[in-house]
Amino acid sequence: xxxxxxxxxxxxxxxxxxxxxxxxxxxxxxxxxxxxxxxxxxxxxxxxxxxxxxxxxxxxxxxxxxxxxxxxxxxxxxxxxxxxxxxxxxxxxxxxxxxxxxxxxxxxxxxxxxxxxxxxxxxxxxxxxxxxxxxxxxxxxxxxxxxxxxxxxxxxxxxxxxxxxxxxxxxxxxxxxxxxxxxxxxxxxxxxxxxxxxxxxxxxxxxxxxxxxxxxxxxxxxxxxxxxxxxxxxxxxxxxxxxxxxxxxxxxxxxxxxxxxxxxxx
Numbered sequence: 001x002x003x004x005x006x007x008x009x010x011x012x013x014x015x016x017x018x019x020x021x022x023x024x025x026x027x028x029x030x031x032x033x034x035x036x037x038x039x040x041x042x043x044x045x046x047x048x049x050x051x052x053x054x055x056x057x058x059x060x061x062x063x064x065x066x067x068x069x070x071x072x073x074x075x076x077x078x079x080x081x082x083x084x085x086x087x088x089x090x091x092x093x094x095x096x097x098x099x100x101x102x103x104x105x106x107x108x109x110x111x112x113x114x115x116x117x118x119x120x121x122x123x124x125x126x127x128x129x130x131x132x133x134x135x136x137x138x139x140x141x142x143x144x145x146x147x148x149x150x151x152x153x154x155x156x157x158x159x160x161x162x163x164x165x166x167x168x169x170x171x172x173x174x175x176x177x178x179x180x181x182x183x184x185x186x187x188x189x190x191x192x193x194x195x196x197x198x199x200x201x202x203x204x205x206x207x208x209x210x211x212x213x214x215x216x217x218x219x220x221x222x223x224x225x226x227x228x229x230x231x232x233x234x235x236x237x238x239x240x241x242x243x244x245x246x247x248x249x250x251x252x253x254x255x256x257x258x259x260x261x262x263x264x265x266x
């Protein structure tokens with residue numbers, strides 16, 4: 001069966017957590033532990049990640065992968081769910097917000113891009129993604145992780161403690177290379193449509209978070225916030241791109257307050 005793996009913690013208002021590329025439900029370990037004190041937290045493994053390895057290649061595009069998520073939500077008898085997505089999970093959340101807005105209460109986008117602007121930039125990204133896909137299919141997962149962690153976007157992760165870095169690397173090394181390659185092939189930023197001109201169709205209250213040292217995503221987040229009518233941006237201090245791991249308590253408090261509609265106490 002083509003079902004997504006998920007883990008439920010806590011009770012009450014439902015909140016689904018969607019991880020980024022190379023992650024799984026364990027990526028939210030600290031965040032989910034905090035938020036499960038207040039909400040019913042559903043941490044999922046996206047298609048091709050963790051325990052959601054699916055071999056049907058036709059299911060890896062955003063249309064089909066978001067349908068897998070809505071099927072999961074419906075199977076849990078949830079009418080409306082709050083959605084938090086990080087990076088790839090944030091782009092997935094954007095697609096959910098555009099197509100399944102009636103199923104969503106509030107939207108939380110962490111280190112999220114709406115897509116790549118400009119045909120040349122898109123072509124360049126497709127080529128760089130193709131090199132990663134080749135690495136995943138021709139080399140070992142260890143070779144891929146070594147390359148992936150060398151990318152400048154992850155420089156701020158080097159400030160994490162030894163234990164946190166070990167857990168992060170273990171999650172990355174536990175992935176199925178085929179699942180990652182299919183995810184990148186069909187859901188990479190190079191092949192994803194630029195959603196900027198469609199974001200005004202998102203009607204849900206939306207919170208957009210980015211790390212204070214993530215200059216690229218600061219610009220993207222502010223542009224995205226201007227396009228989404230009921231949205232606001234939050235800067236996560238002492239963080240680069242991986243805000244859910246670099247400052248999980250700040251993110252968790254911001255999410256709690258946003259969903260409950262209380263003044264931010266960070």
